[in-house]
Amino acid sequence: MTVSVRDRVPVVRLSSFYLFYYAALGAFTPYWSLFLSSRGMSVTAISVMMSLWYATRVVAPSSWTTLAGASSRPIVWLRAGCLLTLLTFAVFLLPLPHVWMYPAMVAFCFFYNAVMPQFESITLTHLGNDSHRYGLIRVWGSLGFIAVVTLFGWLLEREDGSSRAGQLPWMMLPLFALMLVSALNNRYARDISRSSADGQGFWQVVRRPAVLVFFLAAFMEQLSFGPYYTFFSVYMDHHGYRTSMLGVLWTVGVVFEVGVFFTIGRFFRRYDASWMLLIALLSSTVRWSVTALYPQNLPVMLVVQSLHALGFAAFFAAAMQMLATYFPGRLNGHAQGLFYGFSSGLGGVLGALIAGQLWGIDQGRTAFLVGSGFAGIGAVLCFFALSLPLLRARAAAA
Template identity: 35%
Template structure:
């Protein structure tokens, strides 16, 4: 693979996930700074997350029909930038919610198509994909730590400045990408995708993914506020989240090794089981920095291993002409439905910090349910062989 292509793809992942490193831990801090309570915060996060349910599929239909994933990526980056910029002039509940919903609507157009473009460019090599994707993890680490420091010095308003700069850099990085050449498949292949959505293996895989995202609700919505309530220093949020992402990077580097020795079903099931244990420990022993650090290391299973296995499942389950819509339905449904339900329930259960343990126990139960469900995923129906 040419170094230039590797660098260009890696830079887009870096800035996309750098923005995620800002939004995931610190959007709640920004909204809290605006004076919203935990229920309102949960509602806002649920609304903006719900845009992922339909939006990715709509964008993917356009991308699959035209075969121009790159055009969709660039348009999404531009419109996300414009929507986010509106936040500089907004203060009340509904205008902020609308602006964030629009931002999410366009931002979600980027990742499914970037995944398809990357997997096509590297000829579906799991090893090369994982090494490109790890640059996204590096971006997440750098800006989770940096944003935490900037917010502690300049207040929650620094969230907007950092987000604006990252969106500009993301847009610029997409301008140097190239659309890979690929053979176009026949229309009959596109029509058959709906049958695949309703086959039992995909349904099990899909519901388990939703349960995983539901379990992330308290973590994504309130982890920064949880640490603040437990009297951790300001920098602890970025450091602890980055610790998890370091473990994630290691998994991305050695993903091929896991796939050689374990089935897809085993990897998905193990990932959810570790996630259930993770949330139980966070809710019970969150005041112990050592236990909290160990739970963060399990992010290697909760996200990296699960994500790598999921991307390979999607890449091999759907045909080339269906990749964009397959990615969009999975990412949109799982992250949209699961994320929205998880955020809303976390907001209901959190009670401004009084219900933190209850929220994390519920998260553990959701993840455990997903692990049990995956035990019924048939091996032969989704056999996957990674290319090295």
């Protein structure tokens, strides 16, 4: 009897890795800047520290996927990366002087950023032609993010409203241990041994105009997120929000994100993924403008935070769908490394550094407005180079 792809996909094992990886990210992204602040670091120093998170994304994903692709046992690299993530993060349990915080951050971020692109490729080897089902597995990462953001928001807040952010490393360490356990229980679906033609074929695909625009649009989207990922908690704290409310604000968008991941497969069965990429870029353009102009209006901020479901979840699902289309089979691992390294890596580090430079002008307003402009540029590129040609092709065929 033939076993279908649906039956062969180890959904629980794959979902568990997303769950623990993004649960840890749910502690890191909203609260790590508060932890650094509790260690006495200035806003400028925090922006540099957080930029290291993105800087390592420039080199870690591509180097790790290359090493895995050249290995006879690529899964070993995933497991080694998770173990090294756990060990390097444990260093933050020590009372490090500020000067030693920087190399510790580089080491931890390198290994933490290295593993997810490889795991995305592992997931897609299991899904095969059913890549539209990606959201049903990836959604568990969103659920883990929601749970940790909400829980840690309450746990880190003292009765007097002050923060226990100094305890954050102790609270995050078990999440990285569970991520390692999941990595030990996962594997590729089939042989992905490296072909000598892979490198040449990969760069031939990258040089296609539509693919180049896709990567550039993704870069602009990640660039626009610089103020948010680096300073949103500090921004909201400056406008009088308590730590528990910060957790709510971070969670709102991810709650809607869950709905997107559950339903977006239907969209991809009817429409090209580039349309969803365009929608995501437009939503970020609106989101950062409103965040800049109305930060003290809680109802407005709750509504605009829900756009995270489009700016992040829909964007990411569309990107994975487009990567699966542009780079099938063994080429996908290389593509994941380039996608994470260029968009999230280079885009993220420049976004964080630009936000740090603009922050002193008016405590964040200008930084978020500039972020809105970056997303708008990405939307223009996406429409004219990806979406509009589809409209013309459909009109010509009609």
